[in-house]
Amino acid sequence: MEVSKIYRIIVKTNLTMFVQTQKRICNSISVYFAILLFSSILIFPHAVKAQLYNKELANKYDLSIPPPSEKLDPAPKWLQKADMFTRGNGIWKDYKFILKDTLITRIVRRREQYKSLQVTEQYPVETINSFDGSLVKGVALISHVPHSKKVFEEAHKQGFKVIPYLHFTDIHTNYADQDVFLFQHPEILVVDKNGKWVHIPMDGTERLFRFLTCANSPSYWKLSLAYVKKMMEWGADGIFIDNVGERVSCYGPKFNGTRNPEFPPYVHEHLFPDTTENYAWDRMLQTIRALVKSYGEEKIIVLNSGIGTPLQKNGDCCMWESFIYSWAWEGRHHTWEDVKKKARNNAWYTNAGRRITAMSYLDRSRKGVKEDAFWAFSAARLVDFVWWTTLNGTGAEVLYRAHMGKGVEPLTEAHKIAYRIFENGIIVLNDSDKEQSIELILPARFRAKHLVNLFNNQVVKVTKGTVKVAVAGKTARVYTIPEKLMQ
Ligand SMILES: [Zn+2]
CATH class of the missing domain: 3.20.20.70 (Aldolase class I)
Structure with a gap:
């Protein structure tokens, strides 16, 4: 367009x-x-x-x-x-983007002189069905x-x-x-x-x-x-x-x-x-x-x-x-x-x-x-x-x-693996070259029995307030509370 x-x-x-x-x-x-x-x-x-x-x-x-x-x-x-x-x-x-013909009076050069004439100019008009x-x-x-x-x-x-x-x-x-x-x-x-x-x-x-x-x-x-x-x-x-x-x-x-x-x-x-x-x-x-x-x-x-x-x-x-x-x-x-x-x-x-x-x-x-x-x-x-x-x-x-909500904790990073806990889920980014596992202790207000890995739709269990995930090198994953994922 x-x-x-x-x-x-x-x-x-x-x-x-x-x-x-x-x-x-x-x-x-x-x-x-x-x-x-x-x-x-x-x-x-x-x-x-x-x-x-x-x-x-x-x-x-x-x-x-x-x-x-x-x-x-x-x-x-x-x-x-x-x-x-x-x-x-x-x-x-x-x-559709069309240029709609519109009659306008404007000055036009006619050989050796300029004169006002009615001419067709165009307005753009955009439409959808x-x-x-x-x-x-x-x-x-x-x-x-x-x-x-x-x-x-x-x-x-x-x-x-x-x-x-x-x-x-x-x-x-x-x-x-x-x-x-x-x-x-x-x-x-x-x-x-x-x-x-x-x-x-x-x-x-x-x-x-x-x-x-x-x-x-x-x-x-x-x-x-x-x-x-x-x-x-x-x-x-x-x-x-x-x-x-x-x-x-x-x-x-x-x-x-x-x-x-x-x-x-x-x-x-x-x-x-x-x-x-x-x-x-x-x-x-x-x-x-x-x-x-x-x-x-x-x-x-x-x-x-x-x-x-x-x-x-x-x-x-x-x-x-x-x-x-x-x-x-x-x-x-x-x-x-x-x-x-x-x-x-x-x-x-x-x-x-x-x-x-x-x-x-x-x-x-x-x-x-x-x-x-x-x-x-x-x-x-x-x-x-x-x-x-x-x-x-x-x-x-x-x-x-994926509506993550506010970050409930600041971004944390160690060994080139960065993560952050949000109201509605977790994001983990592995900036290293090799796969790394990480165990996250979730804050008490984070009440979810399991999370869903949005990349492959697999369920990740939350056990005693902790969650363990493995993320391949140079990849990132998003995990959300299933109920919070907009249906
Ligand atoms: Zn100026």
Whole structure:
């Protein structure tokens, strides 16, 4: 589907920044972005003082801008309990993304002159026939769902929370992107220091139909907030925002007065006159967040900001993309030590009640894909991350229904075998090369006569409050109280 295609392209860009910059496109804009992103971790935004916005412009565009906030309120309770997210590939029956013809008046160049004409432009419309939740039963959240009121309603009927994928970094020129036709709003485009519009850089190339947007444009704020409002009015449980990284500088106001016959006259304005695109982006995200939360505290923002980045503070949850497994490499990439280190470095965020979602791309053609799934689920849940993947066809679909509950004891590790006791079960991860047995003394409050090994559905007895399990080298296992496994 189109949205997932867009998403994959962006994913590819992000990965290029971090993984493949050495061997690819050393002088590309992507590298420039990566350097900016890295430097931002050190300097942005805590060093930046709150800036005043232009009140006249805010009034002109009917913007209600909350005061700047660095406060980390805890995420809603349901999110704090979440074990897994998914994108739910294949669950939307007869999904269609069509570009619907719409008559619009726009300026068209007719040989030697420009004139307003009625032309056919296109709005994207997404539809489904029905939704089959049985394939993802138990999952806490489905993201990247079609932008459709019916989708939200059908998912809710079957007890699922759903959020659509949104982006505020660029705009497509070939259809109304999030309800915005570019030719009606040239004032929202980023203008570089030479007065030129800027294509979004992607994987060493530039995309012909996508231009960067200005996060400091009050017009762009208004249009973006209107689309978020539409999604929330339709009943979304929140939103997913992609590409939450550094912005390029915009010099739009310097080039006002340059007449372009392709559009009616327009003015590029900046809401915050004396600051950077990055600061404006931070405040824009905070304003979007306030709008989403105005529909209820249980509504959420998930940000593809990466983790350990300054802007993740604006999300209830932020994403570590390509966690251990990715389409970009074969097998495991991050080690168990890497996972623990990232968790420690982001304790400031998670201790405040926010969540990190660790997204893995599993390769279904791999022989050990079921093992891969158990390894990544276990690694994520042992450090309290929410694991995100599509399990269909991996043999590990049961993990959608594994609700571990809170960790009742901290993560414990000895001889490269890590384990943790949760309210509803145990996770054991053996990072050594050989099989190891481990005997766990369960806390008194853990009342279960037996557990079920979710990998093979075998029952494991609890004897006098202890349980003994054997786990092969470099594998992980999940054991739950059978009654607590969602049926
Ligand atoms: Zn601008």
